[in-house]
Amino acid sequence: MAEVQAAASVEINDAMFCSAHVKEVCEDCNFDGREENDAFFGYDPMDRDPIEAPNVTQNKEGVYQCKKHGSAGCNQCFGWKKQITRARTAAKKAGRK
Ligand SMILES: [Zn+2]
Ligand SMILES: [Zn+2]
Secondary structure, three states: OOOOOOOOEEEEOOEEEEOOOOEOEEOOOOEEOHHHHHHHOOOOOOOOOOOEOOOEEEOOOOOEEEOOOOOOOOOOOOOHHHHHHHHHHHHHHOOOO
């Protein structure tokens, strides 16, 4: 049996994304960071739409930062809690759980 490779993930301003595409849920990487991200922000995991990362670049140390402001902790571009809250509200309205 082929060994399943652990999905390589990156952390951007405390949220997890797949490292290859910077997506919270990625079929190509077999990666789903929703559970971890929801838990981090104090929520129970649910079937919500993934949050989306803006354009990012990596600095010399390999730290991801937003392209727009060049900041690794940019709350404007990396406002995950707001995005997660919105996605959860939308999912609840759509009757998902
Ligand atoms: Zn990916
Ligand atoms: Zn920014």
